[in-house]
Amino acid sequence: MKKNRRSIFSKKMTILLIFLLIVGVNDLAFGDNTSSQKVLYVASYSFQYAWSSEIKAGIESVLKSRKNVQFRPVSMDTMGMTSSDTVKIKKAALGVKELIESWKPDIVIASDDNASKYLIVPYFIGSDLPFVFCGVNWDASKYGFPTTNVTGMIEVQLADQLIKYLSPYAKGNKIGSIRGDTMTNRTEAKFFEELLGVKIKTYFVDNIAEWKIKFVQLHTEVDMILVGDIDAVKINDEPKKDVEKFMLDHTTIPTGCWDAHYKNNSLITVGGIPKEQGEYAAQAALEILDGKSPMDIPIVRNKKAIIYLNMKLAKKLGIIFPMDLIDNAQLIPAN
Amino acid sequence: MSIKTKLLSLIIASLVIGTILILVVANNQLTLIVNENQDILYSERIETIIGILQVYDDRLHTTGQVEAYIDGFKKSAIKTLRKSYYHQKDQIIFPFIIDHDGNMVMRPQFSANAPRLAKPAEIKSILQIDLEKSGSFEFENRWYIYRHFSAWDWTVIYTIPIESKSANVRSFINTLVSIMIGITMFTILAIWFAVTRITRPITKLVMRSSTIANGDFSSEIEVIDSSEIGQLTRAFNRMAVAINKKILDLHREVDARKQVENDLLKNQYYLSKAQEIGAIGTWELDILHNILIWTEENYKIFGVPYGTEMNYESFLDRVHPDDRDYFNEKWRAGLNKVPYDIEHRIIINDKVKWVREKADIEFDLDGKPLKAIGFTQDITSFKLAEEQIKASLVEKETLLHEIHHRVKNNMQIIASLLKLQLNRKKTHVDAILKENISRVHAMAAIHDSLHQSEKLTEIGFKEYLQKLTQMLLQTYSISPAKVVFSFDCEDRKLGFDIANPLGLVLNELISNSLKYAFPDDRNGSINIRSNILEGENYELSIYDDGIGMPDGFDWKKTDSLGLKLVQNLVENQLGGSIILDGTKGTKFTIKFNLESNYK
Numbered sequence A: 001m002k003k004n005r006r007s008i009f010s011k012k013m014t015i016l017l018i019f020l021l022i023v024g025v026n027d028l029a030f031g032d033n034t035s036s037q038k039v040l041y042v043a044s045y046s047f048q049y050a051w052s053s054e055i056k057a058g059i060e061s062v063l064k065s066r067k068n069v070q071f072r073p074v075s076m077d078t079m080g081m082t083s084s085d086t087v088k089i090k091k092a093a094l095g096v097k098e099l100i101e102s103w104k105p106d107i108v109i110a111s112d113d114n115a116s117k118y119l120i121v122p123y124f125i126g127s128d129l130p131f132v133f134c135g136v137n138w139d140a141s142k143y144g145f146p147t148t149n150v151t152g153m154i155e156v157q158l159a160d161q162l163i164k165y166l167s168p169y170a171k172g173n174k175i176g177s178i179r180g181d182t183m184t185n186r187t188e189a190k191f192f193e194e195l196l197g198v199k200i201k202t203y204f205v206d207n208i209a210e211w212k213i214k215f216v217q218l219h220t221e222v223d224m225i226l227v228g229d230i231d232a233v234k235i236n237d238e239p240k241k242d243v244e245k246f247m248l249d250h251t252t253i254p255t256g257c258w259d260a261h262y263k264n265n266s267l268i269t270v271g272g273i274p275k276e277q278g279e280y281a282a283q284a285a286l287e288i289l290d291g292k293s294p295m296d297i298p299i300v301r302n303k304k305a306i307i308y309l310n311m312k313l314a315k316k317l318g319i320i321f322p323m324d325l326i327d328n329a330q331l332i333p334a335n
Numbered sequence B: 001m002s003i004k005t006k007l008l009s010l011i012i013a014s015l016v017i018g019t020i021l022i023l024v025v026a027n028n029q030l031t032l033i034v035n036e037n038q039d040i041l042y043s044e045r046i047e048t049i050i051g052i053l054q055v056y057d058d059r060l061h062t063t064g065q066v067e068a069y070i071d072g073f074k075k076s077a078i079k080t081l082r083k084s085y086y087h088q089k090d091q092i093i094f095p096f097i098i099d100h101d102g103n104m105v106m107r108p109q110f111s112a113n114a115p116r117l118a119k120p121a122e123i124k125s126i127l128q129i130d131l132e133k134s135g136s137f138e139f140e141n142r143w144y145i146y147r148h149f150s151a152w153d154w155t156v157i158y159t160i161p162i163e164s165k166s167a168n169v170r171s172f173i174n175t176l177v178s179i180m181i182g183i184t185m186f187t188i189l190a191i192w193f194a195v196t197r198i199t200r201p202i203t204k205l206v207m208r209s210s211t212i213a214n215g216d217f218s219s220e221i222e223v224i225d226s227s228e229i230g231q232l233t234r235a236f237n238r239m240a241v242a243i244n245k246k247i248l249d250l251h252r253e254v255d256a257r258k259q260v261e262n263d264l265l266k267n268q269y270y271l272s273k274a275q276e277i278g279a280i281g282t283w284e285l286d287i288l289h290n291i292l293i294w295t296e297e298n299y300k301i302f303g304v305p306y307g308t309e310m311n312y313e314s315f316l317d318r319v320h321p322d323d324r325d326y327f328n329e330k331w332r333a334g335l336n337k338v339p340y341d342i343e344h345r346i347i348i349n350d351k352v353k354w355v356r357e358k359a360d361i362e363f364d365l366d367g368k369p370l371k372a373i374g375f376t377q378d379i380t381s382f383k384l385a386e387e388q389i390k391a392s393l394v395e396k397e398t399l400l401h402e403i404h405h406r407v408k409n410n411m412q413i414i415a416s417l418l419k420l421q422l423n424r425k426k427t428h429v430d431a432i433l434k435e436n437i438s439r440v441h442a443m444a445a446i447h448d449s450l451h452q453s454e455k456l457t458e459i460g461f462k463e464y465l466q467k468l469t470q471m472l473l474q475t476y477s478i479s480p481a482k483v484v485f486s487f488d489c490e491d492r493k494l495g496f497d498i499a500n501p502l503g504l505v506l507n508e509l510i511s512n513s514l515k516y517a518f519p520d521d522r523n524g525s526i527n528i529r530s531n532i533l534e535g536e537n538y539e540l541s542i543y544d545d546g547i548g549m550p551d552g553f554d555w556k557k558t559d560s561l562g563l564k565l566v567q568n569l570v571e572n573q574l575g576g577s578i579i580l581d582g583t584k585g586t587k588f589t590i591k592f593n594l595e596s597n598y599k
Helices: A002-029 A050-063 A083-103 A112-124 A159-169 A183-196 A208-221 A240-250 A274-289 A311-317 A323-327 B003-062 B066-085 B120-127 B167-213 B228-278 B296-302 B312-317 B321-335 B380-421 B428-452 B461-475 B496-517 B561-573 B594-598
Strands: A037-043 A069-075 A107-111 A131-137 A150-155 A175-180 A201-205 A224-227 A255-257 A268-272 A305-310 A329-332 B094-098 B104-106 B135-139 B142-149 B154-161 B280-286 B291-294 B340-348 B351-363 B369-378 B458-460 B483-488 B493-495 B524-533 B537-544 B577-581 B586-593
Touching (some): A037 A050, A037 A274, A050 A069, A050 A274, A069 A083, A107 A112, A107 A274, A150 A274, A175 A183, A201 A208, A240 A311, A305 A311, A323 B066, B003 B066, B003 B094, B003 B142, B291 B296, B296 B369, B312 B321, B321 B340, B380 B428, B428 B458, B458 B496, B461 B483, B461 B493, B496 B524, B496 B537, B496 B561
Parallel strands (some): A131 A150, A224 A255, B483 B524
Antiparallel strands (some): A268 A305, B094 B104, B094 B154, B135 B142, B142 B154, B280 B291, B280 B369, B340 B351, B351 B369, B458 B493
């Protein structure tokens, strides 16, 4: 009887030891994973700005799938700063640099041009610290990207798709455009022409009065209009709604834009999705943290967009959209 | 049937009945619940579909061109619904939509399982439902639930085969049955194991009880554990040991009791026999209730049939009428704690019998008599014998008186004859004759005393002395005034064996004093004294104040017949001694033991 009891006890102890060994080995094998990996997100603009906050949301949605990742967002808060504010921008970049040196992240995600231009390029090109950029307009080569430690996603406006949606309702194929007179808009207009392979009659205006004149004028010169960033011009004291009303009242040909902010002014809007930028940047960051070299991750363009159909303008212009388009679009109510 | 079988049967029956009840109740309840849940579930599903249609309708209205877009939106909605709800082949649970005109605007792409659905008009005519309302119904083994989407005047219907509707219930019931059977089997096995574990020691206890019942206390049951059964086993073993010891003690006690009983029976037999032989019966009187209980012998003594109920009065009726007052007096005295032991007569069939009654009476603390236990002895024969003995004794006494009287008379005749031989001249022979006459008189006096005494065997010594001295004074013709006798003696009664030799000794010694102590007509006195010394030693002295013995006289060596006779009688007959003191007068002191002579 005693022998049996001893045997049962020995078996129990053996099972317990095996269990403890398994648990112990498991802990040893995955011990590295338990250590925290630091991801720093540097936004060029304030998180009050929807673009930056949605990129941040995209990053977080990906990172939350990975345990033991320490995420820290920081903003350079350079929204609205121009070349005259270079000192401020650089100062903001320097602050972030000091933060990087003190917090010692394992990787940095940087959104929009200022972060790349004033942080990555002057301080971290070729360093051991990997960077993933996003939101850089049209071309990253202007910053020397990609490098051994930098890769990312550039932001392009899906102008080709926009033209595809507008064309069925245009009487011809002449394309016009109206924009604020900024360096970015001029660069962007150039990239539009390169992308579409056609000449676009573009007016760069400084104020709302000029905007109204050129907008009406374009109706007589082209078959469809690409409406640019209205916030880039001086609106003076004129309410924004009045501008919108003016545009609705004076639109007689298909209009389109690529910024969801102006979906109420154009017939069709093909808006970029900032979250796509964040999601891609976060996914690339995790691959780099897992051991992949930034050089092995090519720089890509954004591909997703949200289509907005302005049913008020459609009704006014007598346009009936096909159900395929309607099913995949958000409708701006006619009433 | 064993406890185990009973217990298992009971448990199995309970489990089976419980299982069936649970299944029946569960089936009913689950069917109700499922029906309710099915209503809710499929209502929600239809609401979801209607919600989707509503979204499309809302989007349709945002276009501002409803007429232009409505067909497209409806198609788009149907397309979306089909993707969501018709993704399985041979689907038996599905929604479908009928428009206001009864046209099937959405239906699954099959007809084998629901051919009638291909003809919506037929459905409408058969079902006879108001599609503009909501509700549910069953039709041909299918259950239908429907809601109306008023915006497009469509009715969304979900249809489920009734079998499928309760399929989950049946599946659950089947699972429940399997689980219940499993639990039941497991429970039965567990209970069987537990009951076996419990009943095995009980079975052993039963077997052990049988062996104990057969008188075998030699083995013990093994105590398996410290459970209640183990404790019971241990207690049983202790009980078996204790019972064994008790039985052995009981056997010894029974043997002892048997011995006592045998002794008692023997004693009872002896007592009965003793009572029978001794004609003694016992009785007990309950004084308070006046109940008299007799033994068989008592009934015999009183000549009453055995078993007759008796009491004090019925007893008293059997007492001789002349003795009843005496009896009552003694009984009342007995009730006052005077010892009760009486003899009285009883009358049996006109015959008189004598009985002795003796009893102990018991009293309570207040002295009140409770009961009496006594015996009755038939002493009739004793009484008769006593009377006969008394008569015989009287006769013998008379005869003995007569003998003593005749001996005395004969001796007096002898003495008279001897006296006639005396000469006128006093010669030596005359002296001898006188002496012998005196001796005969002495003996005659003893017989006379015996004759005159109440008891014929002893005489009063003092009276005899007086008679003897008077006779001797007469014999030797001496005036009582000349020689004065004085007696300092106790009036001791002496038996014939002592009185006869002692009388002769006194006769010789007094005769010597009368003859020789007072010569020349001298006056004198003779004192006779007797004392009882310690140890029944009798001392008798005869003292005369006469001239005394001559000097150098050794009386034991003299040729005097009288003194030799004295010496012989004292030493040989009485076993005593005699001393002569002749210093002043003559004094003979005789000592002997009375007891040894009586023996």
